[in-house]
Amino acid sequence: MKAFVVEKVADRAFSCAIQEVPVPECDKDEVVIKTTYSSLNYKDALSSVGNPGVTRKFPHITGIDVAGVVHQTTSDAFAVGEKVLVTGYDLGMNTDGGHAEFVKVPASWVALIPDTITDKEIMTFGTAGLTAALSVNELLDNGVKPEDGEVLVTGATGGVGSLAVSILNKIGFTVVAVSGKEEQIDYLKQIGASEVILRDTFNEDAKKPIMAERYAGVVDTVGGDILANALKYIKYDGVATCCGLTASHELNTNVFPFILRGVRLIGIDSVECKLEKKQAAWDKLAGEFKIATLDSITNEIGLEDIKDTYASMLEGKSVGRYVVKI
Known part of the structure; x- marks a missing residue:
């Protein structure tokens, strides 16, 4: 072969x-x-x-x-x-x-x-889609709803980020994307982002230990300073998920978002999570989370x-x- x-x-x-x-x-x-x-x-x-x-x-x-x-x-x-x-x-x-x-x-x-999805479609999702679905599920399971406000997606042009933007848009969320690729702004808006913030601008603006509340949730795919800064903007009782480290494996942050706003940071692992959890995510990707983009x-x-x-x-x-x- x-x-x-x-x-x-x-x-x-x-x-x-x-x-x-x-x-x-x-x-x-x-x-x-x-x-x-x-x-x-x-x-x-x-x-x-x-x-x-x-x-x-x-x-x-x-x-x-x-x-x-x-x-x-x-x-x-x-x-x-x-x-x-x-x-x-x-x-x-x-x-x-x-x-x-x-x-x-x-x-x-x-x-x-699942019968409602093709082999090609499920591989378009693949590990990236599974990770995105697990991330979105954590937001939903922890009470984040579309009416609560915007959701931020970092590393938005990558596989996980692109799919997270599209899934969140599909189920009714207003999505703000962070990306380092200015030439991909139109692409991100095409797949469901209502606004795109360039990475350098996002990091430059977040100078204080905690910023004004803006996001009901965050799907972070990159780690490092971008995640640390995203945490500063999360609304009271909001949720951030973390699944990647392309920016950095280190997280230099402070406790203010956690002790002043009750923010929760949830790690996402699509590798060793139980098969039953994976199957449930695949079923969602073939149904509620299946995207037109x-x-x-x-x-x-x-x-x-x-x-x-x-x-x-x-x-x-x-x-x-x-x-x-x-």
Whole structure:
């Protein structure tokens, strides 16, 4: 079968290319999926250059998302021919991932694809969509409602950010987007942002330890100073979610938003969260959260395009979501 493989060629030196590799076979309680679509994520790009925080086992097939049909299984939970997907867990990290014609995974990682969504659509969502849905669910579950005011989304041109903007707009929220890409303002308004604040302006304006109340909620995808400054603007009893670190893994903040306004900061993990929680999020993405702007944020590529797209991601030039047709 064809697969996109990363190899270690020397200490801290890696190469990647399409290769012919053996089709995997099932062991106990496993599923082999015949891939129809996968996607590209920032974590995949890091894996392609041997980032040790993502992948330590080489040669390695990238792809932390996969959708397709059950080709072979030794598990009673699934039948050959069922439409399924996998995101998170160790897929595409130290377990061979979705950028291959066939993928073998533990049955406990596998979720069913709802009938109301296609393989391509669910991979357009992928890990990014799952993360966005989990973030939005936390706002809703903690009482944030559209009538409470605006919701801020940071890193809004990225995969998670773009989908969060679109989902929030779909369910009735007024969305303010923060981005460092001035040339993408029209794109962000097209997918649902009512206002776009440039990153440097946002950080420059937030000089005080706490700012005037503005946002009922925040979906943060970048961490660092942007998250620290976003917390200062959250209204009383508001909620912020945090799922990324592209700006920084550090958070230099103060306690004022928490002790003066009762603000809650909730971490989002889409990798190891329970399969039942993932399945519920997929069902929402196929229903209430399914957005009309999927095509406008989707770039469809093939295995042969992955290498160049990784380079674009690592340079901070990618926009929206990338799905890989296998």
